[in-house]
Amino acid sequence: MLRWTTTSFCTYWLHIRPSFLPRTHCSTLSSSQNPTYVNETASLLRDLGANKETIGRILEQHPEAVLCTPEELQAQYDLWTTVCPNSKDLLGIIEKFPASFFTVSHHANQKANIQFFQSLHLNKRIISKLMGSAPQSFSRPVGKNQEMIHTLKESYLSLGGSENNVKIWLQKLLSQNPFILIKPPEVVWENIQFLQDRGFSAVELLHLVSKLKGFIAELSPKSMQNILTYSLETLQCSETELRVIILKCPGLLNYPVPILDDRLKGLFEAGISLDQIKDTPTILELTTQIVLYRIQKLESYGYSIKTGSLEALDGTKKDFEMMYGRLKLRQERPIFNPVAPLKSTEE
Numbered sequence: 596m597l598r599w600t601t602t603s604f605c606t607y608w609l610h611i612r613p614s615f616l617p618r619t620h621c622s623t624l625s626s627s628q629n630p631t632y633v634n635e636t637a638s639l640l641r642d643l644g645a646n647k648e649t650i651g652r653i654l655e656q657h658p659e660a661v662l663c664t665p666e667e668l669q670a671q672y673d674l675w676t677t678v679c680p681n682s683k684d685l686l687g688i689i690e691k692f693p694a695s696f697f698t699v700s701h702h703a704n705q706k707a708n709i710q711f712f713q714s715l716h717l718n719k720r721i722i723s724k725l726m727g728s729a730p731q732s733f734s735r736p737v738g739k740n741q742e743m744i745h746t747l748k749e750s751y752l753s754l755g756g757s758e759n760n761v762k763i764w765l766q767k768l769l770s771q772n773p774f775i776l777i778k779p780p781e782v783v784w785e786n787i788q789f790l791q792d793r794g795f796s797a798v799e800l801l802h803l804v805s806k807l808k809g810f811i812a813e814l815s816p817k818s819m820q821n822i823l824t825y826s827l828e829t830l831q832c833s834e835t836e837l838r839v840i841i842l843k844c845p846g847l848l849n850y851p852v853p854i855l856d857d858r859l860k861g862l863f864e865a866g867i868s869l870d871q872i873k874d875t876p877t878i879l880e881l882t883t884q885i886v887l888y889r890i891q892k893l894e895s896y897g898y899s900i901k902t903g904s905l906e907a908l909d910g911t912k913k914d915f916e917m918m919y920g921r922l923k924l925r926q927e928r929p930i931f932n933p934v935a936p937l938k939s940t941e942e
Contacts, residue, residue, distance in 0.1 A: 631661040632668075639668050643686040657693035667699040674706055678713070679723040692727035701734035708733045708740055715744065721766050729773035739776075746780035750787055750811065754801040764805065778812040789816040793823065794834060799842055807845035814848060825852045829859060830873060844876035858883055865890055866901050875905035889915055896922040 640650045654660055663671070675696065679685045689696045705726070712722045726733050732740060747768065751761050768775065790800055804811055810819075826837055826847065841847050847855070861883030862872060872878060878886065889908045890900050896919070898907060907918050 632663065632665060633661050635665045635668060636661045636663065639672065640686070640689070643682045643689070645686055645690075649686070649690060653690055653693045657697055660693060660697040663697055663699055667702070670702060671696060671699055674702070674709065675723070675726070678709060678719045678726065684723070688723060688727040692730070695727045695730040698730065698734070704736060705733045707737040708735075711737050711741060715765070716762060717766055717769070721770050725769060725773050725776075729776065732773065732776040735777075743776050743778070743780050746783050747775075747811070750783050751801075751804060754787070754797045754804060756801055756804075768811075772813065775812045782812050782815070785816055786811055786814055786819070789819060794838060799838065802842060803845050803848075807848060810845070810848050818851075819848055821852055822848060822850065822855065825855065829856070831869065832873065836873070840873060840876045844879060846880050847876060850879070855879065858886075861886060867905065868901075871905050875909055877909050878905050881908070889919075892919055893922065898922055 636654070637650050640653060645653070675685060675688075679688060709722065709726070712725070744765070747765065748761055751764055752758070756764065787800060790803070791797075795803070823837065826832075826840070827834065830837065830840065832840065850858075858879055858881075859872070862878065863869075865887060867878075881889075886908060893900065893907055900908065908915070910918075
């Protein structure tokens, strides 16, 4: 085993890849004069399938990787392959989140947290994604994550969710919002209690928790109060009507007032009425630019937004393209009238 100095590290990488490794990284490392393990680190990455360019990008992004001893590297490799055994997938995670893999100071906590999430029978891909994108969750004591997971499960079940579905719900929640684990558990109950006080039933809250997974810990009573107060005034509706609108468009709770205000103004300027918006509130999930673009495309084929349904504008890009394609085909293809008399070729 060769133990290189940081000066050797800089000389080596600047020699083979001068454009990928800034000199500032070298001076930072050399200031501490710690031993480095360039060959061992590069060898590990090569064994996973990395080429010279990939290794250079990883070390440029996280040069401290070469400070890990061979024993620490092996321990990290053994640990991470318990949830990500595929070398290509593991290399992809390291390339995206090198600091998560090469930060070895919390190895014991990482191991305990992996064992905990495995005990929940979560998908390995979900666990490996959490390890990469939200390393803070794995570097802290396992008790913190146990407390939050318990709170999430209890809140879901208390609203009428089933034991059979809670694992699927948790997987989707953690996949979409990995940082939810580092939120205070009490926020979950505060948000649920706030909406219960505003008249939402357990069934309705379960619907929101299932559709808008982030709200349960990302929002706060204050932020939700602001959006509800604004919506009541601007949409000119009662609290009962507003609950119906939110159940149709749970994302409404997510938007800050200035963003929602900007989108509503854009819709009004485009000639869309308040009643149309209340009938199809999911239109508020689209930016003004997207709405205006879609209106222009539909009008080019004779569809009037002022008289038609906003559902033609709604949905994902794929949904809209399908709708637009049907309108285009309808205009280009002549309508066949089965009762019209057939013309002979002699006429």
